Amino acid sequence: xxxxxxxxxxxxxxxxxxxxxxxxxxxxxxxxxxxxxxxxxxxxxxxxxxxxxxxxxxxxxxxxxxxxxxxxxxxxxxxxxxxxxxxxxxxxxxxxxxxxxxxxxxxxxxxxxxxxxxxxxxxxxxxxxxxxxxxxxxxxxxxxxxxxxxxxxxxxxxxxxxxxxxxxxx
Numbered sequence: 001x002x003x004x005x006x007x008x009x010x011x012x013x014x015x016x017x018x019x020x021x022x023x024x025x026x027x028x029x030x031x032x033x034x035x036x037x038x039x040x041x042x043x044x045x046x047x048x049x050x051x052x053x054x055x056x057x058x059x060x061x062x063x064x065x066x067x068x069x070x071x072x073x074x075x076x077x078x079x080x081x082x083x084x085x086x087x088x089x090x091x092x093x094x095x096x097x098x099x100x101x102x103x104x105x106x107x108x109x110x111x112x113x114x115x116x117x118x119x120x121x122x123x124x125x126x127x128x129x130x131x132x133x134x135x136x137x138x139x140x141x142x143x144x145x146x147x148x149x150x151x152x153x154x155x156x157x158x159x160x161x162x163x164x165x166x167x168x169x170x
Contacts, residue, residue: 002106002107003069011066013164014138017142018142022088024149027155054141056079062098063097069112075097077094110127142161146160
């Protein structure tokens with residue numbers, strides 16, 4: 001089974017949508033005359049990571065998932081973004097990395113053993129890693145980032161989360 005089609009294009013699309021959410025946040029900040037960067041510290045609950053960390057984890061989730069399943073080393077990003085422009089640049093670098101992943105690299109990845117830093121001495125099959133851990137975690141952080149922005153008045157809706165759908169005439 002080749003796992004490329006079920007997830008790599010989707011990761012690229014969702015990371016790209018997160019970038020568009022920041023564009024909408026910038027537009028709101030310009031309209032309301034506030035510094036868009038204040039949104040990076042926003043959170044939905046006091047014990048939750050702020051928006052900037054949610055966006056970093058979208059980036060990390062995408063690049064680590066693709067890299068682990070493709071058997072390649074992901075790029076290292078320092079988690080030091082302080083501005084919306086720096087976060088946009090990180091999302092762009094994430095998309096650029098994802099676009100280097102080829103379908104052939106994911107041939108047989110469903111059966112490949114994936115090891116994780118937080119579970120030393122243990123492994124998980126590629127398909128279980130993808131379906132039971134990586135994708136739910138990725139979408140958790142994407143949904144949370146989206147919700148933080150929406151909660152703070154950014155005009156995002158379901159279509160902004162989903163992105164363009166490949167409809168065709170029937």
